[in-house]
Amino acid sequence: MVENLVIVESPAKAKTIEKFLGKSFTVMSSFGHIRDLAKKNLGIDIKNNFNPDYVVSDDKKKIVAELKKNVKEAKMVWLASDEDREGEAIAWHLAEVLQLDEKKTKRIVFNEITKEAIQNAIKNPRNIDKNLVDAQQARRILDRLVGFELSPVLWKKVKPSLSAGRVQSVAVRLLVDREREIIAFKPSSSYKTVAVFEVVDNKGKKVLLEAELDEKFNTKAKALEFLKACSKAQFSIEDVVTKPSKRSPSAPFTTSTLQQEASRKLGFSVSQTMTIAQKLYEAGKITYMRTDSVNLSETALKACKEVINKEFGNEYHNLRQYKTKSKGAQEAHEAIRPAYFDQETVQGSAAEKKLYSLIYKRTLASQMSDALFERTTVSIKVEGLPYHFVATGEVLKFDGFLKMYIESNDEESESDNLKILPPLTKNQPLNVKNITSTERFTHHPPRYTEASLVRKLEELGIGRPSTYAPIISTIQQREYVVKTDRDGSERNFDVLKLENKNVTELTEKETFNAEKAKLFPTDIGILVTDYLVDHFKDIMDYNFTANVEKDFDEIAEGKMLWTKMLDAFYAPFHKKVEMAIATRENTKGDRLIGNDLVSGKPIIARIGRFGPMVQIGQSDDEEKPRYAKLQPGQYIETITLEQALNLFQLPKKLGSYENYEVSVGIGRFGPYILHHAKYYSLVKGVDDPYNITLQRAIELINDKREKDKNKVINSFEYQKSEIQVLNGRFGPYICYNKENYKIPKNTDATKLTAEQCIDIIQKGASTTKTKKKRK
């Protein structure tokens, strides 16, 4: 017999809460939402006041049945879903589906999982807030309308199976807009000048003092002129200013800040972070990991204080209450923090340990004192010239929270590390050792990483903690975006150096624009974004979500009817959808680049069946058009005539070897040499497919043959075909009729007989087959 049935969203939460409540309480979990709009035919009756057709999802049928059974027996049902829009809706759906009797149902909320908070909640029940539920319904229905009306437009106009939505389309737009800024960016250079002086410190030892000029010269001539003037100049200290400065700790983690910090400090992807955090949560090590709140419970604040006082002393503790800065935060939970502060480390995988430690340190640091510095700025006069050199040094006076945690930055700072300056006095003359003027280039705005895109989305109030990771993977799955590295290019820069009254000039090399694990929009991503911005400007607006959120808030406050809001949105929106479908236009991104020098035919870049490509001539010409695929890094939008013509140079013949033709081309897996029906990969970063010689190609062929010799362990003839025992990446395997088979463990592959191989082939499932099935 169940006396009191409490229903929460998460099973891990249910387990914890059950401990806090007496035996008369049974706690179950709904596993999030239990029903959703029907998937067929929109799931909304638009003409009938947007009447939603809700269906219990297949994977929730079992849990709903179990809940029903327990509800029947219970004297009182407590709906304890989260205290936000979605949580309120979950409570309402539960009440509807379980047909709860109003007299036997209470709605309770708590945003921290402590005994006190829960008992308090039980003492203060309320009813379901229907206005808040309506706000959720409006949100849900609007998202369905946008997603299920826009996506089919793309299927018709661009390509099947594409998708669009309030959140994902704007996320892609952020990347596309940034990419355009990068394309338009023209780097400029200026000369940064640094002087090294020799100073005697208080022990009589010679030390070096580095100072930067307060002026950057935009031409080499000006920098040279300055250095020459310096060769005759006197230097002296003009001023020494010492000021105290401080740094404060950051707020405890939310989902988004945890994702950013784990990405920067531990190199985790956004989804990796969430999977690891989920494990820690389920093991009871940390509080809930999908939250937008920076709030810590009273119990947590007290525990932090105790640990800090004990470990470091009172002077290191500083009680801080943080306030959220993000738009649309709903704060149904606490910040992400350790469940117990006496555990500095946890058992588990290396990744779990690292992430836990990050959370532990960040939480404690957030309750610690400011770090105090003394910042000294020294200004150095150049006699007779209107410029100054400036040196800054910092001395740490009190480490405070830095004892625990140092937050990282996206931008690597060049000269921000702590420097201690030697003692210096005003008017003190200085000996210059050397002065260097180095050419520095401006950088394009940075491309987004997964984590920095999440930060931007949060800033715009787009998406929720539970959806950041899925958004990132959706836009990659749809191939609007790829996460990849890119090799930089090389460039020269000038270094001018004055030493011993002599100016020398040097040219040095640097790589620039190299990228690591960055998000790049694809041609499809660019095309779809342009199309949507053209036809659905308001939905693609960065403020669209923020604007509809205002309406949802009004609905939640009972000031607006949800059906009215949807009406006002849908009528003009649907008109645009119909117009978009009705207009005939070119949406394959066709771009005329120029004309072929030989045939005079037009060269067009466009999206083809297999992705972005260029073609010479039209398909209705007498002669078939020639096609070539774009290379990584090339865009329909920016490819030049020269680059396009270059693509048509391949495949080309290099000559012959052993009486067979040798040719070079670029395939799906990069540049290759083709010889006697066999392919040989070019070496990345060494060989250039456009300029490779026959001699080098032959070298590659022979290299590969040498390698392959070691690949074959044994081979047998079987049913007019060959069974091969091969050495692969993951150890030995059997290959027969182009299919691969696993060799059982603890088998010596070199001693396998033909009979044993046949046996394995007949019994064992081919690994190549399963792969194909998955696709």
Next chain:
DNA sequence: CAGTGAGCGAGCTTCCGCTTGACTT
């Protein structure tokens, strides 16, 4: 795996947010 890019047409694709497993490799 190292090519492909025509055209027709049936049947399918798709959203955002709230939760975990149940599946592979």
